[in-house]
Amino acid sequence: MALLHILRYPDARLHKVAAPVTVFDDGLKQLVADMAESMYAAPGIGLAATQVDVHKQVIVVDVSERRDSLIVLVNPEIVESHGVSDIEEGCLSVPTVYDTVPRAERVKVRAYDQNGTPFTLEAQGLLSVCLQHEMDHLRGKVFVEYLSQLKQQRVRAKLAKQLKKSA
Numbered sequence: 001m002a003l004l005h006i007l008r009y010p011d012a013r014l015h016k017v018a019a020p021v022t023v024f025d026d027g028l029k030q031l032v033a034d035m036a037e038s039m040y041a042a043p044g045i046g047l048a049a050t051q052v053d054v055h056k057q058v059i060v061v062d063v064s065e066r067r068d069s070l071i072v073l074v075n076p077e078i079v080e081s082h083g084v085s086d087i088e089e090g091c092l093s094v095p096t097v098y099d100t101v102p103r104a105e106r107v108k109v110r111a112y113d114q115n116g117t118p119f120t121l122e123a124q125g126l127l128s129v130c131l132q133h134e135m136d137h138l139r140g141k142v143f144v145e146y147l148s149q150l151k152q153q154r155v156r157a158k159l160a161k162q163l164k165k166s167a
């Protein structure tokens with residue numbers, strides 16, 4: 001397994017649109033294993049392939065306290081959504097920035113696992129918000145892009161300052 005580099009906002013590669021997976025081979029299983037390892041190491045509760053510069057529709061998620069309930073979603077699709085959530089979000093590609101953005105409280109997602117077996121998942125609360133956040137990454141959208149222009153300017157300034165400090 002390998003730790004993958006996670007792209008940082010405002011990297012343009014975060015805006016690429018991921019393609020559906022058509023082949024469920026050993027390369028896909030390796031990507032999933034590397035993404036899971038990278039998510040746990042970060043640490044995070046989700047990771048989209050886009051964030052590691054792989055533009056395929058693959059997501060890993062684990063919102064459990066014990067970090068022992070990995071969910072792998074390939075080609076995920078929201079088929080139902082209900083309610084409004086007020087859960088604050090973070091992003092491994094936008095470190096130290098947290099905010100709430102418009103999200104449904106509950107979603108029903110259809111996806112495939114890494115072997116190509118289809119399944120349906122009904123999620124609420126943090127899992128629901130995390131799934132919506134990761135699926136946005138696959139569409140090339142980063143959560144801060146829902147914020148006002150003023151907040152986005154502040155985010156960019158904060159990240160530029162962090163980058164300068166770490167250089």
Ligand code: K1U
Nearest residue numbers: 043044045046089090091092093129130133
């Ligand atoms: O996509 C990502 O960048 C991962 C992101 C997912 C997410 C978090 C919160 C709401 C929506 C989506 C993160 O995992 S940020 C880190 C984080 O929230 C966390 C890390 C360790 C323990 C608990 C939470």
Ligand code: ZN
Nearest residue numbers: 090091092093
């Ligand atoms: Zn994110």
